[in-house]
Amino acid sequence: MPFRLEKRPEPSRTMLYLTPAAAVLLTMIVGAIIFSAIGYNGLGAVREIFFTPLTNSYKWQDLGVKAAPLIIIGVGLSIAYRANVWNIGAEGQYIVGGLAGTWVALATYSMSGPWILPLMILAGVVGGMLYAAIPAFLKTRLNVNEILTSLMLTYASVQLIYYLIRAPWKDPMGMGFPQTRLFAESARLPTIIPGTIVHLGVPIAIIVALVAWFIMSRSVFGYQMRVVGTAPHAARYGGFSENKTIWLALLVSGGLAGLAGVLEVAGPFQRMVPGFPANYGFTAIIVAFLGRLNPLGVIFAGIVLAITFVGGEVAQTTIGLPNAATGIFQSMMLFFLLAGDLLVRYRIRRTAVQPSRSAA
Template sequence: MQFRLEKRAEPSRLMLYLAPILALAITAVLGALLFSVMGYDGIGAVREIFLTPLTNPYKWQDLAVKASPLVIIAVGLSVAYRANVWNIGAEGQYIVGAIAGTGVALLTYNLSGPWILPLMLVAGMAGGAAYAAIPAFLRTRFRVNEILTTLMLTYASVNLLNYLVFGPWKSPTAMGQPQTVLFSLDQSLPYVVPGTIIHLGTPIAIAVALIVWLVMSRSVFGFQIRTVGLAPHAARYGGFSADRTVWMALLLSGALAGLAGILEAAGPFGRLVPQFPTNYGFTAIIVAFLGRLHPIGCLFAGIILAITFVGGEVAQTTMRLPFAAVGVFQAMVLFLLLAADFFVRHRFRAVEPKTSARPA
């Protein structure tokens, strides 16, 4: 009996849903092996990473707080990626969104009112969108690849952040610490579940996923994004401008990354500090793909990634697992997911070995 690899006539719907589960299962097995080889209790470590965040109710709030920015950014990225627009600089748009929102906070520091926080959120979205507008302009005007520009602008944004918190925005009362003033109550996210650290960002993340899902599946905008991504030539025939789609994809993904940025600044951080960039923008790329570029998928994928984050922290403290090992584990999730995806469109089929040896 021999096996031959062949393309499926139709993509397998079963594998479409099974592949992520398969990938997670293989990650668990390989992770356990890896940690064992490193001299740790492998199965225990995997259990700490995958299960403890779920079984320990005290960890649920951490999951919500970690998942929210990931979901918001990933939903935006999933729209861009569907249009074949490869925005990998969400981290930069996230930082600039936080900077723009913080700018509003600093200007309104001596004011009060319920309008301040919404204004900060709008400024955050505008900041992220404006920062994504740079690669959009370069791509549509000069055909500069957005993969390069979005990534490079991320590093520029980190320097902008450092300049501001070390320079003009440094709090006068911080005794030389590079940080802005602490946001006032009107400038901070309210907690939505009493007694926990779950803030307004979580319901916003859920709402963003639902709204974008509706828009992508029902609206002409979503249709345009999907058409341009799948068949650019057909999109032109259908009357959709490729350049306009690039603009829309980048502005939307930038705005959502910026929203996540200001939510994070006005929530867990409460101010801007040099440690603000925590790679949510990059992790969200994994979330977007794990969620199959579908807004609701991103919601679940964001929770899964949050589990590995929270669980990774648990394993670091309880099992003294090194930080890098947790990173390897998370990378394995993405790698195996992409590998498992292969079987959505391909399969192994048993074939009879050739027996006939004819004279030539």
């Protein structure tokens, strides 16, 4: 039976806000079915992944720490995606931001002072921006698709970590381990709640989201991003340059990814290690969409995705779910979300049955 998609005249506002919730719910249901079908405790998997991190108060600090980078990167991506600039390489910008911060930390190793951390953060932001500037340059000058360049640069940045921590930045006391030395006290992000792992990055993430929300809804910059993304032709008529917008979108999203990177290396890691790339940059794509490309929504979406990260680890130990299960749940969520968005904007119509020829 042939089907076709038909554009709805006006997508329902309510449905637009309900799709994320529906996507999460569907992920749980389908996840439970799939994992049951392949011989795991499906209901248990959903419970451990989605509910244990919430009911077990000991896990709350983990949630905050995991959510912070997701929110910071997700906010940046939500701004770029509004402008239809598809920065898929936030992971690479996150890595380069972390590396830039590491460089400052290592260069100031023998020094101390309250200026070191701000300098590291600045370096991280600039690092992320510079790395995002490559796709921006290629896109605006040579019209190279930013999806490809930003994505491929991610793999280049991973190799950069491996090179730096094996040779020039290797810990002299590390017994040959490929990692840098532990940062000095002044280069570590302080915890804000004593006795927990909750570091300064968590409130920074919330502040970043609030500021971004204000800028996106009130400023000419936010207007520019929205109008270029929605109606590029009208944007040109209104006096907004498309190339400038591409640059701004990539620099802002790259800079925020870099910020997340430096906060991560100065906070939870406190040194550069091979395991630094944790797919935050990719997961933040889901966060941006789940948050409806709205910085306030990104806060909630970041927490939801953090739950799946923390819950995935719980499920590994309690019911022996493989590590990949987290990824499966996360990708299902993106899939249902995008499918839901499509159905909000379009309806599926069965192509009308052809009347018999005798009718004519």
